[in-house]
Amino acid sequence: MPFGVAGGFFTSSGRTAVxxxxxxxENEPLQVLRAKYLDYCSAQIADxxxxxxxxxxxxxxxxxxxxxxxxxxxxxxxxxxxxxDWLSRRITLPPFEVWLEDYREHPELYEEYFMGxxxxxxxxxxxxxxxxx
Numbered sequence: 001m002p003f004g005v006a007g008g009f010f011t012s013s014g015r016t017a018v019x020x021x022x023x024x025x026e027n028e029p030l031q032v033l034r035a036k037y038l039d040y041c042s043a044q045i046a047d048x049x050x051x052x053x054x055x056x057x058x059x060x061x062x063x064x065x066x067x068x069x070x071x072x073x074x075x076x077x078x079x080x081x082x083x084x085d086w087l088s089r090r091i092t093l094p095p096f097e098v099w100l101e102d103y104r105e106h107p108e109l110y111e112e113y114f115m116g117x118x119x120x121x122x123x124x125x126x127x128x129x130x131x132x133x
Contacts, residue, residue: 033100036114041093043113048087049080057083 028036052060061079064086074082094102103110 033103034096036103036110037096037099039114040099040110041088044093045084045088045091048091049084052083060086 049057057079061074061082064082065074065079068082070082093099
């Protein structure tokens with residue numbers, strides 16, 4: 001089924017979410033699944049940043065910073081943050097429901113994409129970065 005038919009997104013199996021079934025990961029709490037989804041999305045954006053050179057990050061960040069009305073210089077940490085925010089608004093990631101269907105069908109295919117950010121939720125913890133707790 002080609003992309004766009006019935007509004008489907010391609011999934012890890014190459015099928016569209018319209019065809020994705022539900023098996024596996026059924027007993028994980030919704031809170032953990034949402035944390036895994038955010039971890040997956042973060043990893044996708046991080047993968048894109050890795051392919052950018054420092055010069056490309058500089059140009060992208062300054063352009064985005066100016067588009068937001070920013071003036072003056074920004075630190076490298078702020079450049080990475082601005083570039084990350086800009087990329088996250090422009091790449092297409094599946095909605096949670098679409099991702100969940102495919103994750104339940106093929107959880108093993110997502111393991112390599114998790115950065116471990118979700119693991120605090122598994123233990124019933126607060127999740128997130130320590131400075132945000």
